[in-house]
Amino acid sequence: MKVLVPVKRVVDYNVKVRVKSDGTGVELANVKMSMNPFDEIAVEEALRLKEAGKATEVVVVSIGPAQASETIRTGLAMGADRGILVKVEGNVEPLAVAKLLKAIADEEKPGLIILGKQAIDDDSNQTGQMLAALLGWSQATFASKLEVDGSDFKVTREVDGGLQTIKLKGPAIVTTDLRLNEPRYASLPNIMKAKKKPIDDKNASDYGVDLTPHLEVLKTSEPPGRKGGVKVKDVAELVSKLKNEAGVL
Amino acid sequence: MLLDLNEEETLLKESLDQFAAGAIRPKIKPFVDRHEFPTDLVKEFLSLGFMGTAYDPNFGGGGLGARGSSIVAEVLARAEPGFAAIYLCNSAPMSVIARYGSDELKRKWLEPLCRGDFIASFGVTEPSGGSDVASIKTRAVEDGDSFVLSGSKVFSTNAGTPLHGASTFVAVTDPELGPKGLSTFVVPVGTPGFKVGKPGRKIGWRIADSVELFLDDCRVPKSNMVGNRGDGLKQILTTLSLGRILVGASGLGLARKAMDLAKVYGAGRKIGGTPIFNHQGLTFPLADGLTKIHAAELMIRNAACLADAGRPFRLETSMAKLFATEMASEVADIALQVHGGYGVFEEYEVSGLLGEARVLRILEGTSEIQRLVIARELLA
Incomplete structure (x- = not known):
């Protein structure tokens, strides 16, 4: 079974994000970029399947600017076998990403696609679900455990009330939650091997997918600063404030 | 770039x-x-x-x-x-x-x-020798197809740990040849007569143990000699010179750590209702520190490029090591000053950096040795 893992190049999670002075988005110039952390978890899970003999090949794919090849190399340095880079300039919406991934899945015919549940830049949490719908495959989002059963899967999901375990018919889509695994550190031997692994260079036009955005960002702004708290003298005052001032009761 | x-x-x-x-x-x-x-x-x-x-x-x-x-x-x-x-x-x-x-x-x-x-660990420095590697007293006497080593070494880092597998020793094989009578040997842990002393408590390199090593008629096969007989001094001088790049790089990393800590602490600290970083008294030294960090980074990278290209690197590694380690002490000191009184309490990480930085100005050749190397090149 081949496993396809889409990975996104995002602002590193340690970076303190700043809004651009003209409010059109966040500052990306000279900002450290990394693989989306949920996607790292997805790569790790695919590698564990391969090491357990359940998967035969792990392919990482990234849709983004030319520098997204660095994100693919990170995946290859973790141990993935090869990469596909679909070069796209500017913002690509989840639906366009899902359409591109569908086209790639049609070509590659993976038995499983593992995606991060969301990217930490726009937090859309849509691509996996849209891709499942486009492909007509079964899906399990927010996975905290993944077991392979022949060509089918048993997935434990993190849902509001606790954990839900579902069975999926393969081929399937799984999106990762934080507790699925702890991604490995790329080892020196794997870093040395990564350079020799192939990355297939593609353009969106190769797949005939229309990337025209359907959304327009009107304004990006900093979250409001935190206001100081107040002390209340008793429960009655607390309840009264929650009712009358905060309006949450 | x-x-x-x-x-x-x-x-x-x-x-x-x-x-x-x-x-x-x-x-x-x-x-x-x-x-x-x-x-x-x-x-x-x-x-x-x-x-x-x-x-x-x-x-x-x-x-x-x-x-x-x-x-x-x-x-x-x-x-x-x-x-x-x-x-x-x-x-x-x-x-x-x-x-x-x-x-x-x-x-x-x-x-x-x-x-x-x-x-592994390196046994070079001896109790009486310090920086003077040419005065090494540890002997290696040829006996059949082996060498028998006896003597002692100090400040051997890594040697007292459970992960230690071998040490390289510099010993005198041919006393009559003076500095050209030194050779290097690999001595595996477990060789009869190879003993490790107890680590002392240090103000720097606190998690790394540095111990005394004793060689008491330690027999190793001739094939454990590294390179040629008599090349020991040349080998140590080159190895130390390469090591200086890494000591300099440690100073660079340490200075960055000090700067990280100063930034985080200083950002949340006020004096007289004003954030302390509104005062140039603290920000100017930090600006100077960052400038020196950058200079050290360039010097280290350049020295490393020279070594990798197979070009002469002794002068540049000495200058990079001298500058980066002195700079690390300076930046650690500024970072501590930003912390004020809390900076001397052990629960604040910054307090330990002064001792950590201090080590770097001593090993792989003290700052004074680096100046000697540099001056010799100047006057050559």
Whole structure:
């Protein structure tokens, strides 16, 4: 079974994000970029399947600017076998990403696609679900455990009330939650091997997918600063404030 | 640009940064507090193969040279300076074997060291010798197809740890030849007569143990000699010179750590209702510190590039080591000053950096030795 893992190049999670002075988005110039952390978890899970003999090949794919090849190399340095880079300039919406991934899945015919549940830049949490719908495959989002059963899967999901375990018919889509695994550190031997692994260079036009955005960002702004708290003298005052001032009761 | 990283260096730094953030930083404090070698953490680091960063891929290395290994030392030092110490003290024996050892010796010792099966130490300095490596008294006497070593060494880092597998020793093989009568030997742990002393408690390199080593008629096969008989002094001088790049890089990482701590603490601290960073009295020294950090980074990178290109590097490594380690002490001091009174309390990480920085101005040649090397080049 081949496993396809889409990975996104995002602002590193340690970076303190700043809004651009003209409010059109966040500052990306000279900002450290990394693989989306949920996607790292997805790569790790695919590698564990391969090491357990359940998967035969792990392919990482990234849709983004030319520098997204660095994100693919990170995946290859973790141990993935090869990469596909679909070069796209500017913002690509989840639906366009899902359409591109569908086209790639049609070509590659993976038995499983593992995606991060969301990217930490726009937090859309849509691509996996849209891709499942486009492909007509079964899906399990927010996975905290993944077991392979022949060509089918048993997935434990993190849902509001606790954990839900579902069975999926393969081929399937799984999106990762934080507790699925702890991604490995790329080892020196794997870093040395990564350079020799192939990355297939593609353009969106190769797949005939229309990337025209359907959304327009009107304004990006900093979250409001935190206001100081107040002390209340008793429960009655607390309840009264929650009712009358905060309006949450 | 000089500081641009190539693809492998980028991946190396990225993975090391993740290891520093995910493994070292969350777990290291209790070891620093107890001055204890973090065995499991070092084992995890060894399993990633980074000890081999600099060396020949034919012997299990990464082939990334001094440029690659200076990145390792810097990232580790920024997480915890003593962790960089464990790395660079293992690099010295690896470098001497990699540069001068036979293929057989490399197969036997360099390969497992690159793989991280165990760590090694270097026995150069003697109780009476200090920086004067030419006054070494440890003897190696030829006897049949072996050499028998006797003597003692001090400040041997890594040697007292459970992960220690071998040490390289410099000993006198031909006393009548003076400085040309020194040779280097690999002595495996477990060789009868090879004993390790107790580690002392230090103000710097707190998690790395530095011990005294005793050789009491230690017999090793002739094939354990590194390179040629009589080349010992030349080998140590080159190995020390290469090591200076890594000590400089540790100073660079340490200074960055001090700067990180100063920024975080200072940002939340007010005096007379005004954030302390509104006062130039504290921000100007930090600005000077950052400028020197940049200068040190350029000097280290340049020295590493020279060494990797096979060009003369002794002058540049001495200057980089001198500048970067003196700078590290200075920046650690500024960072402590930003913390005010809290800066001298051990619960504040910054307090320990002064001692950590102090070590770097002494080993692999003190600052005074570096000045001697530099002055000699000037007057040559």
